Amino acid sequence: MLALVKRHPVLSLAFVAALATAVMFLVRLAVSLWVWSDAGHVNQPIEAWMTPRYVARSWDVPPEAIADALGLAADGTGRRVTLADLADSQNRDLQALIRDLEASIALFKADNDD
Amino acid sequence: MTELLFGFVSSYGLPVIAITAFLSCLAVPIPTFAVMLCGGAFAATGDLVLWQVMLTAYGAAVLGDQAGFLIGRKGGSRIVARLARNGTRAALIARAQETIHSWGGLSVFFSRWLVSPLGPWVNLTAGAARLGWLRFTLWDAAGEAIWVLIYVMLGFVFAARLPELADIVGEWAGLISSAAIAGVIGLLLIRNFRRLHIKRLS
Numbered sequence: 228m229l230a231l232v233k234r235h236p237v238l239s240l241a242f243v244a245a246l247a248t249a250v251m252f253l254v255r256l257a258v259s260l261w262v263w264s265d266a267g268h269v270n271q272p273i274e275a276w277m278t279p280r281y282v283a284r285s286w287d288v289p290p291e292a293i294a295d296a297l298g299l300a301a302d303g304t305g306r307r308v309t310l311a312d313l314a315d316s317q318n319r320d321l322q323a324l325i326r327d328l329e330a331s332i333a334l335f336k337a338d339n340d341d
Numbered sequence: 342m343t344e345l346l347f348g349f350v351s352s353y354g355l356p357v358i359a360i361t362a363f364l365s366c367l368a369v370p371i372p373t374f375a376v377m378l379c380g381g382a383f384a385a386t387g388d389l390v391l392w393q394v395m396l397t398a399y400g401a402a403v404l405g406d407q408a409g410f411l412i413g414r415k416g417g418s419r420i421v422a423r424l425a426r427n428g429t430r431a432a433l434i435a436r437a438q439e440t441i442h443s444w445g446g447l448s449v450f451f452s453r454w455l456v457s458p459l460g461p462w463v464n465l466t467a468g469a470a471r472l473g474w475l476r477f478t479l480w481d482a483a484g485e486a487i488w489v490l491i492y493v494m495l496g497f498v499f500a501a502r503l504p505e506l507a508d509i510v511g512e513w514a515g516l517i518s519s520a521a522i523a524g525v526i527g528l529l530l531i532r533n534f535r536r537l538h539i540k541r542l543s
Binding site: 228230231234235238239241242245246248249252253255256259262263271274275276277278280281283284285287290306307308309311312 | 344345348352354383385389501502503504505508509516519522523530537
């Protein structure tokens with residue numbers, strides 16, 4: 228075995244490196260899967276890249292409710308637009324828009340739980 | 342990085358999907374799997390249309406593979422020809438080409454979807470080793486279809502949890518690729534080990 232390592236030092240090193248990388252990915256994968264199954268259906272924090280319809284999907288709220296909260300007409304505007312773009316076009320601060328949206332969602336959920 | 346890509350997909354849609362799918366076949370380091378998952382997710386939300394996402398990704402990926410194959414054939418075979426002037430090297434190259442010709446179809450197929458980070462390198466090698474164009478294209482078309490189906494549908498089904506899904510798929514891709522590389526190097530070492538052993542015994 229040692230003779231082999233001496234004969235092929237580069238190949239042996241590459242083998243150990245590839246194996247170590249595989250183990251690292253295995254650990255990370257296990258952690259991600261654990262987080263995935265543990266989190267259940269916790270709502271995702273609303274982020275700049277999300278579209279209004281994506282927020283509707285991930286928070287399990289009808290898209291119309293989100294469109295209402297963002298002041299969008301029900302004519303298909305608001306498709307393929309990120310919240311960041313939307314905040315820009317409405318001259319609003321993105322964080323403020325997200326906070327307001329979260330409040331509207333909470334209100335909608337409270338109304339519909341009764 | 343991935344969130345930036347998600348933003349590009351939602352703002353610009355199909356062109357972003359086409360460009361990333363094409364460039365990833367040419368070894369440009371973009372996490373294309375994240376873009377495919379994202380395309381599926383935005384199809385689920387109604388921002389994009391599912392069949393358009395699939396067709397765009399598929400067409401661009403097949404075109405990108407063709408480009409990689411052509412580059413390998415045009416540039417690579419000249420380098421191989423120059424290397425083959427040396428006698429012992431020519432024998433080695435002939436053997437390598439033989440291996441590619443007997444395993445080429447399958448390695449093209451599996452490097453499309455199972456070990457996709459290796460895909461661009463297989464494109465170049467297949468071109469340089471003069472794997473038949475039709476054979477390359479048929480295995481490629483079949484493999485890319487599986488790739489597009491798996492990734493876009495994963496995004497479509499688990500749309501609500503896109504960032505976590507992208508993490509998991511990224512780590513899976515890393516695991517399978519590094520394990521495949523370790524496996525190939527391990528096989529080479531075992532073969533050399535046996536040869537060394539036989540030499541000692543005799």
